[in-house]
Amino acid sequence: MAASGNTFFFPWEVSLMEWLQGHIGSAGISIISFFSMFGEEILLVLFLGFIFWCYDKKLGRTMGLSAIMGLTWNAMIKNIALRRRPYFDHEGIKILRVVEPEADIYNISAQGYSFPSGHSTNAVTAFGSLAVNLRKRWATAVAIVIPLLTGISRFVVGAHYPTDVLGGWLLGVIIVLIVPLLQKRVKNTLLLYGILLFVNIPGFFYCKSADYFTGAGLLIGFMGGTLLDDRFVHFENTRKPLWMAVRLLGGLAVYFALSKLLKLPFSEEFLTSGTTASLLVRCARYAVSAFVDFGVYPMLFRLEKRANG
Numbered sequence: 001m002a003a004s005g006n007t008f009f010f011p012w013e014v015s016l017m018e019w020l021q022g023h024i025g026s027a028g029i030s031i032i033s034f035f036s037m038f039g040e041e042i043l044l045v046l047f048l049g050f051i052f053w054c055y056d057k058k059l060g061r062t063m064g065l066s067a068i069m070g071l072t073w074n075a076m077i078k079n080i081a082l083r084r085r086p087y088f089d090h091e092g093i094k095i096l097r098v099v100e101p102e103a104d105i106y107n108i109s110a111q112g113y114s115f116p117s118g119h120s121t122n123a124v125t126a127f128g129s130l131a132v133n134l135r136k137r138w139a140t141a142v143a144i145v146i147p148l149l150t151g152i153s154r155f156v157v158g159a160h161y162p163t164d165v166l167g168g169w170l171l172g173v174i175i176v177l178i179v180p181l182l183q184k185r186v187k188n189t190l191l192l193y194g195i196l197l198f199v200n201i202p203g204f205f206y207c208k209s210a211d212y213f214t215g216a217g218l219l220i221g222f223m224g225g226t227l228l229d230d231r232f233v234h235f236e237n238t239r240k241p242l243w244m245a246v247r248l249l250g251g252l253a254v255y256f257a258l259s260k261l262l263k264l265p266f267s268e269e270f271l272t273s274g275t276t277a278s279l280l281v282r283c284a285r286y287a288v289s290a291f292v293d294f295g296v297y298p299m300l301f302r303l304e305k306r307a308n309g
Contacts, residue, residue: 120169
């Protein structure tokens with residue numbers, strides 16, 4: 001799908017981005033670009049997986065729901081605003097960190113729209129949720145510093161306007177406050193999940209970018225996986241360093257192996273085509289991956305007891 005959508009910006013945004021890309025140098029760009037990782041898939045899976053599989057399953061659920069709701073709500077807003085990314089319209093701005101490396105940089109279905117910044121929302125929902133629930137000074141510091149640097153990195157690398165980042169931060173804060181409140185008010189898990197799914201359903205009818213279908217799939221799979229755990233698995237967290245490492249590495253291996261395997265029946269052209277069929281397949285792939293990783297995979301934790309004698 002060729003680049004389309006709406007172009008709107010403040011002149012100071014373009015001037016700031018061009019100045020930053022022209023003056024901080026390649027080393028500075030590489031350093032600040034690093035912080036984009038804190039809003040990306042691999043690090044979020046690593047971080048949330050550690051909390052859920054090892055540290056505190058209940059906290060992991062809250063953080064997981066917050067992070068995934070951030071993905072879907074962010075994409076739903078993006079598909080209303082339809083703001084084009086800065087490098088689409090300004091020759092002086094270069095894209096230095098592509099959202100979807102396997103797709104063309106002007107494929108807006110794959111790369112997504114610009115407002116609000118998904119990385120900024122992801123960083124706030126993940127680390128902000130940790131701070132709200134732990135209520136520790138170090139967690140609060142992390143929840144401020146990491147999203148701040150992640151957001152700044154997004155307009156330095158040319159992927160977003162500064163106002164995209166501000167919008168992403170605001171959305172993340174709203175979600176971090178709303179999801180725990182809903183969990184406290186709605187004690188029935190099925191009803192809670194039904195409410196969260198219901199508010200995301202409209203996106204299926206108008207969203208045309210892959211990020212929404214990624215989030216929707218993760219939400220369905222995560223909810224299904226936690227329900228499976230409630231009903232049949234009942235795994236326990238561990239604080240033993242060896243088993244924490246084993247659980248974390250195993251979970252990452254399962255998630256990314258499934259991500260690759262579930263792509264095999266389809267061509268790369270189809271997967272990045274932006275058609276309704278390809279987007280629904282994407283949703284299904286992520287749903288299966290999340291369901292297995294958060295529902296089926298923890299069944300293996302029972303082997304730890306046998307290994308411990």
